[in-house]
Amino acid sequence: MNLVVVSNRVARASANEPMTGGLAAALLPVVEKSGAIWVGSSGRVRDGAQREPFAEIEELGAGALAMLDLPAAHYGGYYEGFANSALWPALHSRADLIRVSQDDYHSYREVNGFMARALMRFRKPDTSFWIQDYHFLALGAELRDLGVTQPIGFFLHTPWASPATMGCVPHNRELIEAMLAYDLIGFQTDEDCANFLSYVQSEFDFSIVDGVVTSPRGVSRCQVFPIGIDADLFAQQAQKATAHPDVSRLRKSLNGEKLVIGVDRLDYSKGLINRINAFERMLTSRPALQRSVSLLQIATPSRGTIEAYGNLQGDLARLVSDVNGRLGEADWTPIRYLNKGFRQAVLAGLYRTAQVGLVTPLQDGMNLVAKEYVAAQNPIDPGVLVLSKFAGAANELDTALLVNPHDVEGMARAIATALAMPLTERRMRWEVMMGKLRRGSVQSWFSDFIAALGQAHASGREAETSDPSAAAPPLKMAGGWSRRSPMAFGGAILQ
Numbered sequence: 001m002n003l004v005v006v007s008n009r010v011a012r013a014s015a016n017e018p019m020t021g022g023l024a025a026a027l028l029p030v031v032e033k034s035g036a037i038w039v040g041s042s043g044r045v046r047d048g049a050q051r052e053p054f055a056e057i058e059e060l061g062a063g064a065l066a067m068l069d070l071p072a073a074h075y076g077g078y079y080e081g082f083a084n085s086a087l088w089p090a091l092h093s094r095a096d097l098i099r100v101s102q103d104d105y106h107s108y109r110e111v112n113g114f115m116a117r118a119l120m121r122f123r124k125p126d127t128s129f130w131i132q133d134y135h136f137l138a139l140g141a142e143l144r145d146l147g148v149t150q151p152i153g154f155f156l157h158t159p160w161a162s163p164a165t166m167g168c169v170p171h172n173r174e175l176i177e178a179m180l181a182y183d184l185i186g187f188q189t190d191e192d193c194a195n196f197l198s199y200v201q202s203e204f205d206f207s208i209v210d211g212v213v214t215s216p217r218g219v220s221r222c223q224v225f226p227i228g229i230d231a232d233l234f235a236q237q238a239q240k241a242t243a244h245p246d247v248s249r250l251r252k253s254l255n256g257e258k259l260v261i262g263v264d265r266l267d268y269s270k271g272l273i274n275r276i277n278a279f280e281r282m283l284t285s286r287p288a289l290q291r292s293v294s295l296l297q298i299a300t301p302s303r304g305t306i307e308a309y310g311n312l313q314g315d316l317a318r319l320v321s322d323v324n325g326r327l328g329e330a331d332w333t334p335i336r337y338l339n340k341g342f343r344q345a346v347l348a349g350l351y352r353t354a355q356v357g358l359v360t361p362l363q364d365g366m367n368l369v370a371k372e373y374v375a376a377q378n379p380i381d382p383g384v385l386v387l388s389k390f391a392g393a394a395n396e397l398d399t400a401l402l403v404n405p406h407d408v409e410g411m412a413r414a415i416a417t418a419l420a421m422p423l424t425e426r427r428m429r430w431e432v433m434m435g436k437l438r439r440g441s442v443q444s445w446f447s448d449f450i451a452a453l454g455q456a457h458a459s460g461r462e463a464e465t466s467d468p469s470a471a472a473p474p475l476k477m478a479g480g481w482s483r484r485s486p487m488a489f490g491g492a493i494l495q
């Protein structure tokens with residue numbers, strides 16, 4: 001089978017540099033092995049109307065990585081604008097942070113259309129397309145407009161918020177209707193899938209049976225596929241990484257202190273302000289812990305040109321400096337705060353050094369850091385994961401200490417409990433989590449989705465041919481054509 005995977009951000013196997021975000025980190029090893037073509041943004045833009053999109057193509061395992069220069073006139077409106085200042089806040093239940101213009105929406109649609117045209121170059125008769133994330137909600141519909149009748153799947157890496165919150169996104173109705181051009185729509189959790197289906201139910205008069213939506217665009221199956229990691233590989237990396245100079249220097253610098261670790265993009269969804277407040281609360285309400293523990297918070301800069309992110313960076317820097325200034329001593333800094341990224345081969349060793357992993361997002365699609373922290377632990381003496389119940393990962397990692405990230409006092413208590421937890425309890429909790437991580441690997445996430453995509457496409461086609469009303473010629477929808485039959489395009493029939 002030929003597979004084309006599409007995402008905004010891609011990762012280069014050769015780069016050997018810190019990953020920016022879980023999507024790229026998760027996809028790299030599996031796409032590499034699958035022989036698929038992975039298409040995404042190069043991070044560069046190009047002026048003018050491009051007849052043939054410019055793509056830098058390099059080998060990726062048995063397949064290839066194609067990095068496209070996106071149109072200069074639309075990149076900002078698409079990425080910083082509609083994707084990250086309308087969809088991202090809404091998907092993370094922060095409709096109050098939506099800031100977009102009509103032009104941003106136009107740019108978002110332009111880039112989705114541009115990507116669809118660019119993908120035609122990689123299309124063969126047996127190609128399946130797998131589109132990733134909220135940057136490309138309308139890409140499936142754009143591909144159908146170009147006559148693509150092959151399987152097209154979509155996976156959302158973020159949460160899907162309540163219908164009321166998603167209803168705050170400008171143009172939500174036409175955008176979500178366009179999503180029904182996908183054969184398979186994948187979510188991280190049952191709650192995300194249920195929220196999506198209740199939006200569809202409340203806005204449209206389409207049949208929904210067992211997660212299958214039948215609309216004039218065709219048949220779309222909605223299903224849950226929690227993304228995983230390669231836990232055993234991560235465990236090996238962590239063991240090796242203890243010899244890395246960055247890790248051994250950290251160990252030496254601890255002088256017997258315990259370590260709590262947080263690793264996040266600098267994003268308001270990650271709950272960083274509440275986390276720092278909770279760590280401070282733990283130290284002030286339990287003075288005996290002062291000097292005996294510190295927090296290493298890695299906060300990798302992200303989407304820095306967006307106002308909400310810039311504000312957060314300033315607020316966080318001030319808060320950390322205030323806590324360190326008030327509580328620190330000449331020989332003890334309560335919070336070691338870093339605005340840079342580490343390669344996973346080093347990160348794995350940092351996780352293993354820490355007695356507590358602190359992962360407390362206000363909302364998170366999955367949160368791979370939580371899974372990586374668990375996988376990196378020494379089985380003989382594992383650390384404790386303190387995990388927000390609003391991270392997708394909490395569904396599987398339910399023997400972590402689950403916390404409400406809005407409850408600062410509760411989090412302070414949980415961190416103190418984690419620091420004092422006896423070995424037998426730590427082992428018992430860790431073994432359960434590690435077993436689940438092994439069973440829900442990123443490899444099975446990938447192959448389960450691809451298998452379900454084939455089935456969804458086949459059964460959708462079957463349903464369309466057995467339903468007399470589906471035998472009608474392709475339906476012209478407000479936003480394009482249905483997938484019911486190939487359409488003429490540029491003088492040729494594209495199949």
Ligand SMILES: O=P(O)(O)OC[C@H]1O[C@H](O[C@H]2O[C@H](CO)[C@@H](O)[C@H](O)[C@H]2O)[C@H](O)[C@@H](O)[C@@H]1O
Nearest residue numbers: 009020021022023133157227364365366367368
């Ligand atoms: O590409 P960026 O704008 O720099 O952002 C990085 C990625 O952030 C989001 O990651 C999500 O995917 C993870 C893997 O499934 C998941 O664990 C996490 O909860 C999500 O936040 C975003 O969805 C990606 O598109 C970005 O590339």
Ligand SMILES: O=c1ccn([C@@H]2O[C@H](COP(=O)(O)OP(=O)(O)O)[C@@H](O)[C@H]2O)c(=O)[nH]1
Nearest residue numbers: 018019021022025265341342344367368369
């Ligand atoms: O310095 C860093 C910080 C993070 N990461 C990786 O970035 C990903 C973050 O993914 P997660 O799902 O936790 O959150 P996202 O940033 O995608 O919202 C994880 O795989 C981390 O290993 C990394 O390689 N180096």
